[in-house]
Amino acid sequence: MDKILERIAVCVERGKVNAKSIFPPDLKGEDGADELTFQAISSGISPAEVLNRGLIEGMRRIGEKFRQNKAFVPDVLIASKAMNTAMNHIKPFFLTNEIQSKGKVVIGTVSGDLHDIGKNILGMIIRGGGWEVIDLGVDVSPEKFVASIENDSPNAVCLSALLTTTMLNMEKIISEIKKAYPRLPVLVGGAPVTQEYADSIYADFYSPDPQCALDFLNNSITQK
Amino acid sequence: MNPEDKIFQTAFEFPIDSSLISLPKELIKGWFKNEAYNTEEFSSIIDNSLQKINRYNNIKCGFKLFPPREVEIHNDSVVIQGIEFDTGNIITKRFRKSDTIAIFVSTAGKEPEKESKELMNKGDIIEGYLLDVIGSELAEEAGNILESKITELLSPFNMHITNRYSPGYCNWKVSEQKKLFSLLPEKFCGVELTESSLLIPIKSISGFIGVGKNANKEDYQCSICDIDYCFKRNKNE
Numbered sequence: 001m002d003k004i005l006e007r008i009a010v011c012v013e014r015g016k017v018n019a020k021s022i023f024p025p026d027l028k029g030e031d032g033a034d035e036l037t038f039q040a041i042s043s044g045i046s047p048a049e050v051l052n053r054g055l056i057e058g059m060r061r062i063g064e065k066f067r068q069n070k071a072f073v074p075d076v077l078i079a080s081k082a083m084n085t086a087m088n089h090i091k092p093f094f095l096t097n098e099i100q101s102k103g104k105v106v107i108g109t110v111s112g113d114l115h116d117i118g119k120n121i122l123g124m125i126i127r128g129g130g131w132e133v134i135d136l137g138v139d140v141s142p143e144k145f146v147a148s149i150e151n152d153s154p155n156a157v158c159l160s161a162l163l164t165t166t167m168l169n170m171e172k173i174i175s176e177i178k179k180a181y182p183r184l185p186v187l188v189g190g191a192p193v194t195q196e197y198a199d200s201i202y203a204d205f206y207s208p209d210p211q212c213a214l215d216f217l218n219n220s221i222t223q224k
Numbered sequence: 225m226n227p228e229d230k231i232f233q234t235a236f237e238f239p240i241d242s243s244l245i246s247l248p249k250e251l252i253k254g255w256f257k258n259e260a261y262n263t264e265e266f267s268s269i270i271d272n273s274l275q276k277i278n279r280y281n282n283i284k285c286g287f288k289l290f291p292p293r294e295v296e297i298h299n300d301s302v303v304i305q306g307i308e309f310d311t312g313n314i315i316t317k318r319f320r321k322s323d324t325i326a327i328f329v330s331t332a333g334k335e336p337e338k339e340s341k342e343l344m345n346k347g348d349i350i351e352g353y354l355l356d357v358i359g360s361e362l363a364e365e366a367g368n369i370l371e372s373k374i375t376e377l378l379s380p381f382n383m384h385i386t387n388r389y390s391p392g393y394c395n396w397k398v399s400e401q402k403k404l405f406s407l408l409p410e411k412f413c414g415v416e417l418t419e420s421s422l423l424i425p426i427k428s429i430s431g432f433i434g435v436g437k438n439a440n441k442e443d444y445q446c447s448i449c450d451i452d453y454c455f456k457r458n459k460n461e
Contacts, residue, residue, distance in 0.1 A: 023266075072258060163392070169420070
């Protein structure tokens with residue numbers, strides 16, 4: 001059992017989606033995360049084991065490498081594709097409650113900002129860590145964040161910004177969220193954001209990289 | 225009107241024939257640092273993506289050069305037609321031998337961004353990211369072409385140029401894009417500015433180029449600036 005779970009973790013970490021994938025070249029022709037996940041579940045390994053010790057472990061490794069500048073944007077993108085493809089075999093077990101997500105997180109790029117790659121990577125890492133992600137997209141207004149919180153009852157909200165000008169909109173969004181939901185954790189991140197700025201706008205957590213956000217969620221958030 | 229006056233009173237806009245653009249493959253490969261991408265197959269994926277440039281017909285660049293009497297270059301700011309830009313001392317120092325400033329814009333157009341998103345949504349992650357990278361490099365290449373065009377136009381007057389510098393770099397605030405665009409014709413080169421100072425199309429750049437008889441280009445010196453998320457720093461290191 002350990003062997004196949006480790007192979008799944010390696011496939012996710014290295015972005016080996018399925019047998020047809022040409023990346024990475026040294027695994028060419030071999031089964032990928034897609035086939036191995038199917039085989040693991042078919043052989044009787046619990047979907048929760050496959051998810052936690054295979055897929056989530058693979059995403060944890062690539063997230064850690066990304067934090068250490070040992071992996072880069074395309075590496076995370078392709079790892080996430082491997083994870084998402086394999087998740088098609090796992091999803092049915094969420095519906096039967098055999099496995100449950102760790103909780104819900106609302107993410108979005110703040111109003112005025114149309115950049116989505118950083119926010120998407122954050123979503124991939126968090127989703128890859130076993131959380132349900134509600135992605136509001138880009139240019140998200142304070143009202144849209146608050147409406148989503150009302151509808152989706154998330155455990156946390158993550159705000160992303162790429163520009164010094166749009167970063168300033170985080171303050172209003174946090175203020176609006178906190179008016180209605182004072183105890184809901186709000187995380188902030190993005191290239192120009194600093195701990196000092198996060199403190200000044202009363203964000204609950206400053207995340208310099210996606211893995212930090214995931215660590216915060218895993219360590220600090222109690223499921224509803 | 226004599227030719228020198230004309231140069232100072234015109235906003236020059238140049239459509240760029242995409243078939244004349246050749247982005248070096250190594251430039252694109254540089255964004256994919258993992259050695260897993262060091263394969264012939266990936267190389268041919270890059271070739272295919274680069275060929276798409278031929279279909280892009282909204283690549284443009286342009287500039288407006290201001291008469292020296294309308295420009296003041298101070299220690300850490302530049303004033304053009306009475307509008308003060310807080311360019312900071314790192315950038316302003318580069319203009320110290322310039323007599324005037326050209327405001328420039330260059331864009332890859334909307335196509336690379338649109339096609340990149342379509343590919344990503346389809347699940348073609350790497351191809352989508354490749355086009356995003358190509359879009360960024362195209363906007364920069366359009367900026368390089370612009371520099372050549374300015375140099376060509378100014379050479380009869382024995383005027384030279386500095387490097388180009390944009391809001392967002394070396395402590396020049398992005399919000400100053402608003403002042404910068406206020407000095408250009410509306411939708412110059414097809415580029416617009418959002419309320420939050422974001423350029424649309426996203427794959428566009430704008431900024432200042434110093435111009436003068438003694439102006440000169442210098443290597444980018446990332447060591448004198450401390451912004452660690454800078455695009456140029458990440459490329460140069």
